[in-house]
Amino acid sequence: MLETDFDIKKMTSFRIGGKIARMYFPATIEEFIEIKTKEPDAFVGGNFSNILVSSDGYNGAVICTKKIDTIKFSGNMVIAGAGVRGTKLSKLALEHSLSGLEFMVAFPGSVGGEVFMNAGAHGQMIADVFKSAKVYCPEKGIITLTGEDMEFSYRTSVCQKKPYSVLEAEFILTPSTADKIQEKMNENLSFRQNKQPSLTLPNCGSTFRNPEGDSAGRLLDEAGVKGLKIGGAHVWENHANFIINDGNASSLDILMLMDEMYSRVKERFNVELKPEVRYLGGNNEKEVEICRKLNLI
Numbered sequence: 198m199l200e201t202d203f204d205i206k207k208m209t210s211f212r213i214g215g216k217i218a219r220m221y222f223p224a225t226i227e228e229f230i231e232i233k234t235k236e237p238d239a240f241v242g243g244n245f246s247n248i249l250v251s252s253d254g255y256n257g258a259v260i261c262t263k264k265i266d267t268i269k270f271s272g273n274m275v276i277a278g279a280g281v282r283g284t285k286l287s288k289l290a291l292e293h294s295l296s297g298l299e300f301m302v303a304f305p306g307s308v309g310g311e312v313f314m315n316a317g318a319h320g321q322m323i324a325d326v327f328k329s330a331k332v333y334c335p336e337k338g339i340i341t342l343t344g345e346d347m348e349f350s351y352r353t354s355v356c357q358k359k360p361y362s363v364l365e366a367e368f369i370l371t372p373s374t375a376d377k378i379q380e381k382m383n384e385n386l387s388f389r390q391n392k393q394p395s396l397t398l399p400n401c402g403s404t405f406r407n408p409e410g411d412s413a414g415r416l417l418d419e420a421g422v423k424g425l426k427i428g429g430a431h432v433w434e435n436h437a438n439f440i441i442n443d444g445n446a447s448s449l450d451i452l453m454l455m456d457e458m459y460s461r462v463k464e465r466f467n468v469e470l471k472p473e474v475r476y477l478g479g480n481n482e483k484e485v486e487i488c489r490k491l492n493l494i
């Protein structure tokens with residue numbers, strides 16, 4: 198399904214973003230490949246919970262995987278389509294008394310985005326439960342990658358280096374009891390309540406990656422950015438690595454705030470923070486300039 202001049206704002210967890218020239222919603226892997234063959238440069242997104250989309254929109258094509266949402270359990274394995282929400286998958290694993298996905302319980306991301314990012318929390322991450330993925334490679338078509346092929350490390354995978362699109366992923370889980378799984382999920386949820394903003398405060402998760410051996414939140418906190426406000430956005434008072442859209446923030450407000458956060462940490466600690474949030478846009482010169490400085494493009 199194709200929608201032109203698609204208004205993406207309400208789909209993103211930041212509630213920010215302009216019009217996408219061509220937005221595709223394939224319902225199957227076959228449809229995905231058909232679109233990617235016709236539009237090789239199409240940007241692939243899942244649930245847009247880690248992407249700042251420019252308020253000035255994007256002139257190209259975007260493929261959203263949310264309709265590729267099949268889920269198949271077999272013994273202690275599960276195969277999930279790229280568009281399956283992490284939260285949904287973790288709840289289904291609980292119903293099957295399978296442990297390993299408790300960390301995803303409040304994740305707004307999709308399986309494809311989570312594999313791409315090697316998403317993680319509470320001491321668990323995708324790499325720990327990953328068996329293999331069906332991936333679309335423009336030169337070879339569909340290939341199967343193992344955990345080793347994926348080159349997982351902190352918030353990264355081979356998909357960030359090569360033009361790979363995740364179509365579905367298989368996870369190996371561990372039989373447990375529903376009570377134990379639920380207990381772990383509850384622990385994770387209560388931790389998140391204090392340390393991470395819920396989606397009622399539009400945000401994009403952690404803004405910057407943790408530098409090796411340190412925490413971006415600690416550096417930002419000591420650099421005094423909590424509560425800092427630019428335009429319609431501010432740095433969350435409870436954790437300095439989160440930016441909240443107060444309701445009418447533009448992508449430029451967010452980027453200017455990121456630039457200020459980056460500069461304060463650089464000045465105080467001589468550490469150059471790297472963004473965890475990704476950017477999709479390119480129509481606004483000032484945004485492009487900040488993105489270049491922050492290595493977002």
Ligand SMILES: Cc1cc2nc3c(=O)[nH]c(=O)nc-3n(C[C@H](O)[C@H](O)[C@H](O)COP(=O)(O)OP(=O)(O)OC[C@H]3O[C@@H](n4cnc5c(N)ncnc54)[C@H](O)[C@@H]3O)c2cc1C
Pocket residue numbers: 210240241242243244245246247248262279303304305306307308309310311312313314315316317318356361362363364393394395396400401402403475
């Ligand atoms: C409230 C909140 C809490 C969060 N908590 C955490 C957390 O605890 N831990 C954590 O790691 N992250 C967290 N995040 C960030 C985010 O949810 C994860 O990075 C998630 O993996 C992104 O998935 P997505 O489907 O939203 O990806 P998107 O935002 O749609 O895309 C992110 C990147 O993945 C790429 N991508 C998406 N789908 C595919 C695909 N099928 N194939 C290839 N590339 C693809 C995109 O091109 C883009 O570069 C949080 C975000 C929010 C808003």
